Amino acid sequence: MGLIGDSLDEAVHQAFTRPVPKSAGAQMRYLVKRLGGTKDVARLLRVSRRTVERYVKDQIKKPRPDLAARLEREVKARWQPQIRAGARRRAATTDGIVIDTRARMGYTAPIGSTDQDRVRHLTVAPPPVHAARLFEAQDAGASDDRLRQIAAEALREVYFQDGGRRAGSLEGVRFTDIQHLEFGL
Numbered sequence: 001m002g003l004i005g006d007s008l009d010e011a012v013h014q015a016f017t018r019p020v021p022k023s024a025g026a027q028m029r030y031l032v033k034r035l036g037g038t039k040d041v042a043r044l045l046r047v048s049r050r051t052v053e054r055y056v057k058d059q060i061k062k063p064r065p066d067l068a069a070r071l072e073r074e075v076k077a078r079w080q081p082q083i084r085a086g087a088r089r090r091a092a093t094t095d096g097i098v099i100d101t102r103a104r105m106g107y108t109a110p111i112g113s114t115d116q117d118r119v120r121h122l123t124v125a126p127p128p129v130h131a132a133r134l135f136e137a138q139d140a141g142a143s144d145d146r147l148r149q150i151a152a153e154a155l156r157e158v159y160f161q162d163g164g165r166r167a168g169s170l171e172g173v174r175f176t177d178i179q180h181l182e183f184g185l
Contacts, residue, residue, distance in 0.1 A: 005147055011097065014184070025057075027075045029056050038056070044074060045074065090185070092128055098124070098125045099125075099181075099183060101151075101175075105117065124154075124155060124158045124159050134150050148178075152173040
């Protein structure tokens with residue numbers, strides 16, 4: 001995915017009530033149970049069916065680094081789907097999200113104002129509508145650039161315009177050179 005999409009996923013993972021399986025065997029057994037068979041897991045992970053069976057029986061315990069990364073990513077993507085859906089729904093309707101970032105930000109404004117980009121460290125809590133837009137775009141397969149644009153619009157409304165109390169003529173926010181980005185639910 002990308003920086004923004006991964007940060008959104010990590011925020012949702014914080015809502016998990018049980019830890020994700022750690023060992024390769026436990027992760028394989030979970031995927032086999034979720035997907036209904038070793039054939040589908042083998043196709044998903046791009047390994048042979050026999051390799052999946054060996055992991056399930058704990059005959060192989062340590063996967064190659066590339067397989068370990070794919071295995072962990074696929075397990076996390078399917079772990080506690082109801083908890084994940086509930087956390088996303090709460091963020092999109094009532095709780096909202098918190099954006100903590102250190103990035104270069106600037107804005108497009110009328111002539112006569114200073115709109116020069118500079119590095120800022122912000123922690124803001126946009127209204128739930130922005131969380132809903134981020135999650136909807138992520139579900140629709142939006143690029144990281146589109147997710148960055150939605151996050152920039154949230155920062156514009158909350159930080160630069162302070163909910164409409166200032167900088168009403170502000171046209172757009174540039175959100176680049178991200179050094180740190182973290183979402184919280």
